[in-house]
Amino acid sequence: MEIYKIINNLLEAVSFNDFIKSKEEHYWIIAEPDEILNHNDFFRFHKSTVAECTNAKQHPRLEVYDDVSFGVINIINHIENWFEAKEINFYITHNYLIFVTRGKNKLIEQIKNEIKENFKDSSNYNINESKILYMLLDRLTSMDNIILKKIESSIASLEEQVISGVNQDFTVEIIKLRKQLLYLKRYYEPLIDISEDLEENENGLIDEGAIRYFTILINRIQRLNHNVINLRDYVTQVREAYQAQVDIKLNKTMKFYTVITTIFLPLTLIAGWYGMNFTYMPELDWIYGYPFVMGLSLTVVAVCLYYFKRHNYL
Incomplete structure (x- = not known):
């Protein structure tokens, strides 16, 4: 447990x-979950909150x-x-703030060093x-504009590939981008709620001079x-464009097979007609019967082609 007097x-x-x-x-304390549990005879925090400190993967909120x-x-x-998420719990009272974290936390260390170096004078x-x-x-969101710009660049690059007709399956990439944005949306919404509750300052524990900072943060x-919502809409548009390209390629394939089938229909009719083998079918005994049928078939194919x-069907 690290304890600093402010x-x-x-x-x-x-x-x-x-x-x-x-x-x-006034104090700032950085503690492990077990340390809060062991010293709760002094802190007298609600047992449910202490249990949540020892149990990771709780839903973000403020009580x-x-x-x-x-x-x-x-x-x-x-x-x-x-994205990789690490949970931090905190308690704030009228004279001390506690961060409960598992092991050293890089962000907390940065804040500690910043206070020591930049605010002493x-x-x-x-x-x-x-x-x-x-x-x-x-600092939870200070660099997020860069992350969103990277995601936007990925979406724009994907859009260019889709429009250029690159023969590639983009389904996995589209799903991955949608999951990233959904993750961020689920991250920001509770953070907004927590910041709004702190700004409201229902129990008067937040310093009045700090209220405006929480307003800016919100x-x-x-x-x-x-921005995340806009990017999700952008991904949806790219997905629709990709689906349209897939449909166009499928239509072209179906058109090709339809044309082939149409060409062979008359040949099937000819083959079926002369394959009946009636006794009094003169072409069967005609010396030029076979060349005639071959020429007729080639003529039908040529006319169809x-x-x-x-008419631009081929």
Whole structure:
């Protein structure tokens, strides 16, 4: 468990014993789920929230109590055209903020280093629990515009290949893009709800000076979510264009086989006619009977080919 006293924009590491002796100081705590469970005699958090800390893969949300707010959020990493999610839980009270994470978290370490390096001499930005929580939520989406631009470029490239008539099955790529965008949509919507609940500040635990930051955050996430919806529509249009190309190719194939079938219908009639072998069928004993039927068949094929070629069926 890491415990930092927040004083004059500085983070001062302290022990758990020093923390429990203080009543009025402000703290930022980074803890493992087991550490929250073992020290809950002091924290007195609701048992259901502690159980959720120890059980990963909870649905992102915010639970507001009179003297504490408990949240579940996911941090996603974009890895090889897919997303990997890691869960973080947090508690915020009137004088301390706890991040509950499993092992070292890269994003939390970045925030810690940023506070130590950039805010120690700042007089315009006072670090407190609310602003550290905002910094975490802010960095969850700070690079997402780049991710969405990459997805948009992938969709545009796919569209060009579809329109150019590349003979390739794009179904798997289209499904993968739709799944990525659905994943992001399901990621942003709970994040908007959490940010709105924090902005509402029902239990008064969020610093009034930080409320406007959460308002800015909500607007950004809503824009990202709107971009995701637009990209899903774009993928749908590409899928429809691809389906149209598939239908066109299928129609061409069916037209070809229809023409072939039509050409052979008269030949089938001729073969059936002379294959009846009636006793008084003069062509059967005619010396030129075979050349006649061959010439008739070739003439029928030539006439059919000429007709279909002239009317652009071939």
